[in-house]
Amino acid sequence: xxxxxxxxxxxxxxxxxxxxxxVVLKELDGPQAHYVLTxxxxxxxxxxxxxxxxxxxxxxxxxxxxxxxxxxxxILDSDDAVxxxxxxxxxxxxxxxxxxxxxxxxRFILDLLPYEPDTAGGLMQKELVRINVRQTVTxxxxxxxxxxxxxxxxxxxxxxxxxxxxxxxxxxxxxxxAKRGSRIEQVYNQDVIYASTYDPAENVAELMRRYxxxxxxxxxxxxxxxxxxxxxxxxxxxxxxxxEDIAAITGxxxxxxxDDSVWKITRSRLPWLGIGMIxxxxxxxxxxxxxxxxxxxxxxxxxxxxxxxxxxxNVGIQSSSFMVQILSDKSGxxxxxxxxxxxxxxxxxxxxxxxxxxxxxxxxxxxxxxxxKLAMVVSISLLGVVxxxxxxxxxxxxLLDRFGVNPSVASGPFITTANDFxxxxxxxxxxxxxxxx
Amino acid sequence: xxxxxxxxxxxxxxxxxxxxxxVVLKELDGPQAHYVLTxxxxxxxxxxxxxxxxxxxxxxxxxxxxxxxxxxxxILDSDDAVxxxxxxxxxxxxxxxxxxxxxxxxRFILDLLPYEPDTAGGLMQKELVRINVRQTVTxxxxxxxxxxxxxxxxxxxxxxxxxxxxxxxxxxxxxxxAKRGSRIEQVYNQDVIYASTYDPAENVAELMRRYxxxxxxxxxxxxxxxxxxxxxxxxxxxxxxxxEDIAAITGxxxxxxxDDSVWKITRSRLPWLGIGMIxxxxxxxxxxxxxxxxxxxxxxxxxxxxxxxxxxxNVGIQSSSFMVQILSDKSGxxxxxxxxxxxxxxxxxxxxxxxxxxxxxxxxxxxxxxxxKLAMVVSISLLGVVxxxxxxxxxxxxLLDRFGVNPSVASGPFITTANDFxxxxxxxxxxxxxxxx
Numbered sequence: 001x002x003x004x005x006x007x008x009x010x011x012x013x014x015x016x017x018x019x020x021x022x023v024v025l026k027e028l029d030g031p032q033a034h035y036v037l038t039x040x041x042x043x044x045x046x047x048x049x050x051x052x053x054x055x056x057x058x059x060x061x062x063x064x065x066x067x068x069x070x071x072x073x074x075i076l077d078s079d080d081a082v083x084x085x086x087x088x089x090x091x092x093x094x095x096x097x098x099x100x101x102x103x104x105x106x107r108f109i110l111d112l113l114p115y116e117p118d119t120a121g122g123l124m125q126k127e128l129v130r131i132n133v134r135q136t137v138t139x140x141x142x143x144x145x146x147x148x149x150x151x152x153x154x155x156x157x158x159x160x161x162x163x164x165x166x167x168x169x170x171x172x173x174x175x176x177x178a179k180r181g182s183r184i185e186q187v188y189n190q191d192v193i194y195a196s197t198y199d200p201a202e203n204v205a206e207l208m209r210r211y212x213x214x215x216x217x218x219x220x221x222x223x224x225x226x227x228x229x230x231x232x233x234x235x236x237x238x239x240x241x242x243x244e245d246i247a248a249i250t251g252x253x254x255x256x257x258x259d260d261s262v263w264k265i266t267r268s269r270l271p272w273l274g275i276g277m278i279x280x281x282x283x284x285x286x287x288x289x290x291x292x293x294x295x296x297x298x299x300x301x302x303x304x305x306x307x308x309x310x311x312x313x314n315v316g317i318q319s320s321s322f323m324v325q326i327l328s329d330k331s332g333x334x335x336x337x338x339x340x341x342x343x344x345x346x347x348x349x350x351x352x353x354x355x356x357x358x359x360x361x362x363x364x365x366x367x368x369x370x371x372x373k374l375a376m377v378v379s380i381s382l383l384g385v386v387x388x389x390x391x392x393x394x395x396x397x398x399l400l401d402r403f404g405v406n407p408s409v410a411s412g413p414f415i416t417t418a419n420d421f422x423x424x425x426x427x428x429x430x431x432x433x434x435x436x437x
Numbered sequence: 438x439x440x441x442x443x444x445x446x447x448x449x450x451x452x453x454x455x456x457x458x459x460v461v462l463k464e465l466d467g468p469q470a471h472y473v474l475t476x477x478x479x480x481x482x483x484x485x486x487x488x489x490x491x492x493x494x495x496x497x498x499x500x501x502x503x504x505x506x507x508x509x510x511x512i513l514d515s516d517d518a519v520x521x522x523x524x525x526x527x528x529x530x531x532x533x534x535x536x537x538x539x540x541x542x543x544r545f546i547l548d549l550l551p552y553e554p555d556t557a558g559g560l561m562q563k564e565l566v567r568i569n570v571r572q573t574v575t576x577x578x579x580x581x582x583x584x585x586x587x588x589x590x591x592x593x594x595x596x597x598x599x600x601x602x603x604x605x606x607x608x609x610x611x612x613x614x615a616k617r618g619s620r621i622e623q624v625y626n627q628d629v630i631y632a633s634t635y636d637p638a639e640n641v642a643e644l645m646r647r648y649x650x651x652x653x654x655x656x657x658x659x660x661x662x663x664x665x666x667x668x669x670x671x672x673x674x675x676x677x678x679x680x681e682d683i684a685a686i687t688g689x690x691x692x693x694x695x696d697d698s699v700w701k702i703t704r705s706r707l708p709w710l711g712i713g714m715i716x717x718x719x720x721x722x723x724x725x726x727x728x729x730x731x732x733x734x735x736x737x738x739x740x741x742x743x744x745x746x747x748x749x750x751n752v753g754i755q756s757s758s759f760m761v762q763i764l765s766d767k768s769g770x771x772x773x774x775x776x777x778x779x780x781x782x783x784x785x786x787x788x789x790x791x792x793x794x795x796x797x798x799x800x801x802x803x804x805x806x807x808x809x810k811l812a813m814v815v816s817i818s819l820l821g822v823v824x825x826x827x828x829x830x831x832x833x834x835x836l837l838d839r840f841g842v843n844p845s846v847a848s849g850p851f852i853t854t855a856n857d858f859x860x861x862x863x864x865x866x867x868x869x870x871x872x873x874x
Contacts, residue, residue, distance in 0.1 A: 017628070017630075017648060019647045019648055141613060144613055145613055145614055148610050148613065148614060149614070151610075153608070153610065153651070154608075154609065154610040154613075155651075171591075172591065172609040172610070172613070173585050173588075173590065173591040173609070176578060176582055176585065176591075176613075177582055177585060177586070191454070193454075208672075209669075209672050209673070209676060210456045211454060211456055212456075212669035212672075214590070214592075214651060214668065214669075231651065231668050231669075231672070232646075232651075232668075235645075235646050235668070235671075235672060235675065236646070238672065238675055238676060238679070239646060239675060239679075241679075242675070242676075242678075242679030242682070243762075245679070245683060246679075246682060246683065246686065246758060249683065249686055262781060262784045262785050262788060263788070265759075265781075265785050266785050266788045266792075269755050269789065270789070270792065272751065273748070273751055273752070273755075273789070273793065274796075276747050276748065276751050277744065277793065277796065277797060279747070280743045280744035280747050280748070281744065281797070281801075281805070283740075283743045283744070284740040284741055284743065284744060284801075284805065285740075285805060287739065287740040287743075288737070288740055291737055291739075291740065292736070295732075295736040296733070296736050299728050299729070299732040299733050299736065300725070300728055301739075302724065302728075302732055302736075302738070302742060303720075303721040303722075303724040303728065304717075304721055305742040305743060305746075306717045306720045306721065306724075306742060306857060307714065307717035307718065307720070307721060309742075309743050309747065310713050310716070310717050310746065310750075310853070310857060311710070311713065313747075313750070314710055314713050318706050318709075321683060321684075322702075325680075344699060344702075347699045348703050348706075351699060351700070351703045352703050352706065352707070352710070355703075355707065356710065359711075360714060360718070363718055364718075364721075368718070368721065368725070416747075417747065420743060420747060424743065
């Protein structure tokens with residue numbers, strides 16, 4: 001029975017795509033997943049490992065010895081191999097690299113290990129097809145045939161000179177369309193877009209999106225060709241960035257998935273809620289100053305605490321997300337000087353504030369029939385709150401960006417709480433002023 | 438001088454990439470942009486038009502006559518041609534189609550026009566390279582050479598039978614690596630992932646991301662090959678979806694860009710702010726019920742209005758964004774049954790609510806030295822608010838999704854305002870109960 005089961009596992013699973021096998025394996029515990037994975041042929045197994053999330057993969061690989069890991073690392077694309085190895089403890093990492101059979105692959109990995117993960121160097125793979133500019137198209141086809149066996153997908157053939165300097169690109173389509181006798185220098189395209197190893201991942205994503213590229217060559221300062229970044233890796237970068245932004249805005253502090261434990265999910269949400277709590281408790285303490293004076297004299301002031309809070313929060317979020325959008329648009333060709341832009345943002349805030357103030361004044365005074373003084377306090381405060389929240393919403397992302405923090409955080413609970421607090425100060429400050437005149 | 442200027446424009450611009458030319462052109466007014474574009478050769482001009490945002494392109498094309506538009510439409514990829522034509526008034530659209538010189542292109546366009554833009558049919562292009570399964574690799578190369586002239590980038594060659602049914606794919610790399618004499622049926626890959634014309638764009642994006650595809654074939658119900666979707670279009674879909682989600686969460690109702698007018702930017706933000714305003718004014722009206730009774734008796738109740746509001750809002754946003762994440766994960770292999778999942782979400786809420794209630798009780802009673810009764814009202818209310826907001830935050834995205842609305846809206850100002858309102862009701866309800874015992 002054992003043998004037939006094994007046979008079944010192997011045949012059933014090997015017909016699935018790697019991405020689907022990885023989903024199935026996540027439902028199994030470590031030793032079971034190890035068993036199933038070793039039943040697959042090494043190539044499929046490597047593909048499955050490449051599909052795993054980093055955390056799950058580190059957990060799973062604890063059940064593999066270094067020799068087993070080395071067999072997968074041997075045939076993974078070099079960028080995936082490096083990602084996998086970076087998750088391992090240094091001792092295991094070095095054992096595995098020593099055990100990798102393909103010494104070129106081991107050299108690739110050692111080349112790639114030093115790069116930061118969120119740079120072009122950290123995204124690139126060493127596998128690519130290169131061709132010397134002085135070769136002919138016929139030689140090129142032979143060369144591609146020789147090199148392409150190691151490269152999973154051939155997007156583009158890179159044209160280099162004798163010093164490995166990147167000169168241009170030629171697509172497989174162009175090679176197939178070219179006349180047999182023609183020389184590479186006659187058919188290649190010199191307009192090549194490339195990245196440097198230290199370029200941030202988000203710029204790489206923006207370049208590839210803007211110019212509709214399938215693959216982007218990465219060069220060093222001498223423009224020597226070092227590797228390439230393929231579109232599938234960049235799609236993952238774009239997806240992750242979007243998830244990070246949304247997590248920052250909604251105040252979830254670590255990546256959680258549905259199948260995480262109740263405690264882990266709760267824990268991921270507490271830090272931000274805690275900040276909100278502390279902020280609101282400080283607001284309670286602050287409002288307490290007015291408890292025995294203003295609030296007893298004009299209890300109706302309490303009715304407008306919600307509108308002050310929510311307006312500050314909403315306006316702040318809108319301004320900061322607009323600013324984040326501007327900051328993330330690294331097109332290089334900027335929309336103009338700083339001051340005219342600031343003036344425009346200010347105009348939007350003033351207009352927005354005036355419209356809100358007038359509307360709320362009319363509703364409060366005419367429809368809800370509150371006294372003129374209260375309606376004035378509420379609407380003047382709202383104008384102030386809109387201006388202040390626009391200001392903090394605009395400036396905070398710029399500051400965060402300058403200090404290397406994801407500016408989307410500015411739309412999160414921290415800034416929102418600060419804006420609420422600011423709003424209540426303005427409201428009770430103005431009320432204090434007008435009622436004690 | 439006129440002629441030299443023209444010559445300069447042509448040489449300077451034609452060396453730039455289309456994506457960059459489109460950025461430069463946006464700085465010019467309509468007639469100027471029209472002039473510059475007509476100075477470029479038609480192919481470059483078409484590329485530039487393909488890079489434009491829909492709104493800007495509709496605006497620009499008002500300065501072109503139908504004959505000029507038709508020259509660009511003639512050489513655009515069919516998917517881009519259809520996008521451009523759908524932005525035009527029907528009269529212009531029909532004139533242009535009648536004037537398109539390449540009659541195959543005109544037929545492609547008429548084929549594609551009926552599909553909804555956010556489906557696989559709306560994303561696909563008709564241009565692709567197809568090969569009959571009974572041909573040899575040598576014939577295939579000839580065939581590719583013949584067909585590839587019309588196809589901008591060849592990602593994959595689709596293998597079909599005599600009825601145009603999709604049988605599989607073969608990559609250019611496989612064709613180059615294959616022995617000259619071999620037959621397509623020996624080298625092609627039958628494990629092909631494909632979409633149907635009616636599949637939603639987000640599913641297409643998820644498929645291509647999950648399986649790292651560069652191109653996805655689109656078939657009809659008889660599995661006849663109708664077109665293909667290329668990765669660059671899907672990168673745009675992913676980027677737009679992320680922007681839409683963030684816009685929905687941050688309550689910006691229409692896509693605005695930095696260079697839009699002050700009034701347009703303001704207008705885009707007013708609807709959501711207005712909803713927030715009206716909600717808060719209703720809350721003011723509601724709280725007014727307690728103005729001459731509870732609030733006069735216990736003015737300190739007002740101090741905790743902010744904590745009730747912000748907790749409801751924050752918890753609601755966290756629950757709904759978690760639910761949105763689950764809903765958008767259309768992996769097909771779901772995390773389990775509905776009820777165990779709901780039980781888990783409930784457990785997280787109860788745990789979160791209890792932790793918050795205990796923390797706030799201790800701070801209010803011990804640190805801020807408020808009376809026991811008030812501390813109890815606040816902490817019991819917070820537990821209630823957390824439970825209620827978790828519930829609405831979980832259920833609203835499911836309902837929105839079922840009715841075909843983007844569930845991210847559930848993290849936006851509308852639901853947040855509703856949650857605030859709910860929170861105040863709970864708070865004053867419980868206060869009313871405990872203080873009138």
